[in-house]
Amino acid sequence: xxxxxxxxxxxxxxxxxxxxxxxxxxxxxxxxxxxxxxxxxxxxxxxxxxxxxxxxxxxxxxxxxxxxxxxxxxxxxxxxxxxxxxxxxxxxxxxxxxxxxxxxxxxxxxxxxxxxxxxxxxxxxxxxxxxxxxxxxxxxxxxxxxxxxxxxxxxxxxxxxxxxxxxxxxxxxxxxxxxxxxxxxxxxxxxxxxxxxxxxxxxxxxxxxxxxxxxxxxxxxxxxxxxxxxxxxxxxxxxxxxxxxxxxxxxxxxxxxxxxxxxxxxxxxxxxxxxxxxxxxxxxxxxxxxxxxxxxxxxxxxxxxxxxxxxxxxxxxxxxxxxxxxxxxxxxxxxxxxxxxxxxxxxxxxxxxxxxxxxxxxxxxxxxxxxxxxxxxxxxxxxxxxxxxxxxxxxxxxxxxxxxxxxxxxxxxxxxxxxxxxxxxxxxxxxxxxxxxxxxxxxxxxxxxxxxxxxxxxxxxxxxxxxxxxxxxxxxxxxxxxxxxxxxxxxxxxxxxxxxxxxxxxxxxxxxxxxxxxxxxxxxxxxxxxxxxxxxxxxxxxxxxxxxxxxxxxxxxxxxxxxxxxxxxxxxxx
Amino acid sequence: xxxxxxxxxxxxxxxxxxxxxxxxxxxxxxxxxxxxxxxxxxxxxxxxxxxxxxxxxxxxxxxxxxxx
Numbered sequence: 001x002x003x004x005x006x007x008x009x010x011x012x013x014x015x016x017x018x019x020x021x022x023x024x025x026x027x028x029x030x031x032x033x034x035x036x037x038x039x040x041x042x043x044x045x046x047x048x049x050x051x052x053x054x055x056x057x058x059x060x061x062x063x064x065x066x067x068x069x070x071x072x073x074x075x076x077x078x079x080x081x082x083x084x085x086x087x088x089x090x091x092x093x094x095x096x097x098x099x100x101x102x103x104x105x106x107x108x109x110x111x112x113x114x115x116x117x118x119x120x121x122x123x124x125x126x127x128x129x130x131x132x133x134x135x136x137x138x139x140x141x142x143x144x145x146x147x148x149x150x151x152x153x154x155x156x157x158x159x160x161x162x163x164x165x166x167x168x169x170x171x172x173x174x175x176x177x178x179x180x181x182x183x184x185x186x187x188x189x190x191x192x193x194x195x196x197x198x199x200x201x202x203x204x205x206x207x208x209x210x211x212x213x214x215x216x217x218x219x220x221x222x223x224x225x226x227x228x229x230x231x232x233x234x235x236x237x238x239x240x241x242x243x244x245x246x247x248x249x250x251x252x253x254x255x256x257x258x259x260x261x262x263x264x265x266x267x268x269x270x271x272x273x274x275x276x277x278x279x280x281x282x283x284x285x286x287x288x289x290x291x292x293x294x295x296x297x298x299x300x301x302x303x304x305x306x307x308x309x310x311x312x313x314x315x316x317x318x319x320x321x322x323x324x325x326x327x328x329x330x331x332x333x334x335x336x337x338x339x340x341x342x343x344x345x346x347x348x349x350x351x352x353x354x355x356x357x358x359x360x361x362x363x364x365x366x367x368x369x370x371x372x373x374x375x376x377x378x379x380x381x382x383x384x385x386x387x388x389x390x391x392x393x394x395x396x397x398x399x400x401x402x403x404x405x406x407x408x409x410x411x412x413x414x415x416x417x418x419x420x421x422x423x424x425x426x427x428x429x430x431x432x433x434x435x436x437x438x439x440x441x442x443x444x445x446x447x448x449x450x451x452x453x454x455x456x457x458x459x460x461x462x463x464x465x466x467x468x469x470x471x472x473x474x475x476x477x478x479x480x481x482x483x484x485x486x487x488x489x490x491x492x493x494x495x496x497x498x499x500x501x502x503x504x505x506x507x508x509x510x511x512x513x514x515x516x517x518x519x520x521x522x523x524x525x526x527x528x529x530x531x532x533x534x535x536x537x538x539x540x541x542x543x544x545x546x547x548x549x550x551x552x553x554x555x556x557x558x559x560x561x562x563x564x565x566x567x568x569x570x571x572x573x574x
Numbered sequence: 575x576x577x578x579x580x581x582x583x584x585x586x587x588x589x590x591x592x593x594x595x596x597x598x599x600x601x602x603x604x605x606x607x608x609x610x611x612x613x614x615x616x617x618x619x620x621x622x623x624x625x626x627x628x629x630x631x632x633x634x635x636x637x638x639x640x641x642x
Contacts, residue, residue: 395608405616 006247007129009061014151014172017179024168024179028054029348031166031181033154033194036063037128038316038333039187040135040148044082045341047142048462049494051348054181055146056168058153062132065293066215068330069125069245074417074441075334076120077544079134081461083141087134091246092124098226100400100410103233104281107400108407112414117446117518117525119455123414125224125245128330157184157197159311183344184312187337192318198309202321204302205376209383210262211324214252214271215245215293220284226412228382230397234281235274239382242278249292252278253324255383266294299323299379301372307336308361315340320368325378328371328415335418336364342462342542346566351493353567355424363420363439374413381409417441420545427539427548427561435531435538435549442544445526447500447515450508456498456526459513460544463494464562469527470514471534472502481537484555485512488562494542500526502534541565 017024030046032039035057043053071079071088079085097111112122139146149168155176156167164184169176186194195202224244232240241253252275256265264270268291279285303320307313316333340360346352384390393409400407419440420426426438436443445456459465466485468477476482477499485497489511496511502524507514517524530538538549539561547565550557563569579587591610598606615624 391604391608392612394605395612398605399609399612403613403616406612 007127007133009064009129010133012060012148012150014060014149014170016152016170016173016177017149019177022175022177024177026179027163028052028179028181030054030183030185030344031056031164031179033184033186033192034188034316034318035059035132035136035148035150036187036189036316037068037131037135037330038318038337039185040132040139041078041082041334041337042185042187042315042341043146043148044084044135044138044142045337045462046345046348047139047145048082049342049345049349050145051345052145053147054179055148056152056154056166057148057150060151060171062129062136064129065295066245066249066251067128067295068131068327069127069243069251070327070331071124071126071131072327072331072415073118073120073122074415075331076124077457078334078338080120080458081338082135082138084134084138087137088124088126088131089120091130092126093224093244093246094121094124095224095226095244096122098228098412100228100230100407100412101232102230102397102400105401107397108410110411113416118444119446119457120444123327125243127245127247127249130246131330154188154193157194157312159184159309161310164311182311182348185340185344186312186314186318187316187333188318190317190321192314194312195304195314195318198312200304200309202300202302202304204300204321204372206302207299207323207379207383207385208258209255209299209379209385210258210260210265211253211255211297211299211383212265212271213293213295213297214275214291216250216252216275216289216291217248218250218279218284218287218289219248220244220250220287222284226414228410228412229278230393230410232278232281234277240278262296266296268294297324299325299383301376301379303365303368303372306361307364308357313340313344313357313360315364319364320372322371323375323379325382326371326375326413326415328375331415332367332371335367338543339364343567351566353569356567359424359567363423363425366420366422367418370418371415374415378413423545425541425547425565425567427557427564429546429549430551432531432536432549435529436546438546438548440546442540442546443529445529446518447526448506448518449515450506450513454515456515457544459498459515460540461542463496463511463542464565465540465542465544466495466497466558467530467538467540468497468499469530469532469534469536470499470501472504478535478552480555481553481558484559493566500532502527539565 030053032053032055035055039055046053096114099106100108114122151171153169155169158165163182166179167176227242229240238254243251300321307319315336322328343356343360380389384393396406396409421439423439429438488495499514500517506516517526535552537553539547541547548561
């Protein structure tokens with residue numbers, strides 16, 4: 001593989017750990033199978049809680065092809081928490097929407113949720129090798145907490161009640177070695193070894209459609225957005241997608257007929273003319289271009305029926321497969337890692353109950369179902385699985401340019417943050433007008449913080465947050481609540497209080513931050529977006545999701561909700 | 575409920591739909607009917623009533639013997 005643009009694949013040496021009688025003598029807290037984006041994100045999330053992990057990665061470099069290239073705003077928030085945001089923003093291409101064509105007519109222009117008060121773009125495009133590279137760099141900031149073992153392939157797994165015994169084949173050593181960990185998280189992708197070795201299977205909906213993915217270098221100045229063509233005159237009957245990546249790299253996706261020979265279709269002499277005809281159609285056929293990567297995929301929405309098996313947990317593609325449309329593969333993997341990180345860390349450190357790990361399973365399987373429903377809807381439109389879908393799609397596409405509502409059927413339904421309405425960690429709450437309910441992800445708002453202009457999403461992460469909307473005239477919290485929060489802030493649990501005030505000065509003292517709400521013509525932004533009246537208190541989990549919210553909670557209510565969200569007494573609260 | 579069609583309007587629309595199906599011809603007939611269904615669903619604007627109509631159209635659907 002020739003280098004593409006400025007990226008250079010660093011070859012990491014496969015060094016086996018110091019062994020004693022063929023064993024790694026260290027009893028590890030957490031072993032992570034797979035050093036892809038999900039495994040790396042999980043290791044970073046654990047490191048934020050001072051929990052050490054060892055990553056077993058079979059390869060000696062980050063991935064070779066561009067693979068997953070779209071990173072959602074929610075994923076960027078997560079990357080921010082993990083210390084990898086700047087590297088992604090510096091190189092990634094932000095975009096906000098796209099357009100869809102029937103033949104050469106534009107039938108839909110769509111936008112992803114965006115407004116001037118956001119910190120982050122709704123999506124950026126960046127090659128997966130850059131994403132992995134950035135995460136490896138971020139991991140280097142945690143020496144002693146993240147041990148990436150390159151060239152180390154997991155070849156044996158055996159779990160018991162108090163840990164997992166692993167067999168590892170290290171490329172740098174002649175023999176296999178054994179190791180032991182308290183927990184194993186399988187982040188080893190679609191072909192997960194852990195999954196197969198346990199005899200587990202993904203179940204769900206598989207689609208017939210076969211797709212070719214091609215990356216080409218193309219010096220095109222066209223901006224980053226998602227473009228889709230149905231039945232383009234250049235390749236009649238086909239559906240083509242096009243995305244811009246950094247370094248003058250462009251991604252084309254197109255479906256090939258079900259009965260086509262996939263291997264033949266992947267040859268450059270087949271792909272090349274297809275691409276040339278497409279570029280000719282969009283007026284860029286005169287530009288010099290070159291194929292750099294060709295791959296294929298089949299769509300399927302499939303999942304394990306449990307993501308927790310005792311001391312083994314599954315995340316990312318090892319746990320579920322998602323159709324590519326709507327970019328839910330990598331992004332749901334980041335969500336998995338983010339959801340699991342604080343829970344596993346809490347259990348390892350004795351800061352939360354074992355029920356937290358069951359809640360990972362409940363919440364992320366719920367997210368899978370939501371993701372799968374959208375992705376299936378998208379896939380059925382992009383690649384109709386039967387005569388009825390073909391006919392209805394053609395009806396919709398041919399009416400879309402005159403009927404805006406019908407055009408929405410062609411909307412790619414890009415990934416959005418997903419709430420956990422039935423989370424076992426949530427506590428009965430007061431209703432909030434328009435604000436996030438228990439289980440919902442956090443809402444963005446600009447704030448004036450102690451270090452100047454900031455955003456709410458930048459102040460959250462890796463700790464519990466009590467978000468308190470303080471009345472201007474009160475200028476301080478209710479004394480009883482204040483006492484509890486003070487004690488919690490000084491306690492063993494990572495917890496901060498974020499007071500949001502309408503007026504006054506931002507301050508920081510210990511784990512207490514006071515930030516000033518942004519007042520616009522429509523009112524106070526944070527209070528409005530959170531549906532919060534003065535005195536309202538929202539308990540946010542370390543992943544930013546709402547655990548509970550109250551108009552004016554007494555300390556006992558807040559304390560009980562915190563215990564429930566820590567998985568300490570989930571049954572009693574439900 | 576939206577207002578019911580008058581007998582005169584029903585007769586007229588029946589006839590116009592028949593003429594339109596004939597005019598588009600066999601090849602475009604399915605696409606024409608699918609487009610009509612989509613437009614009518616948007617016009618009805620009521621999920622339950624649209625679903626009822628889909629179910630009613632499929633219920634006891636015979637193999638055509640009068641319109642082959």
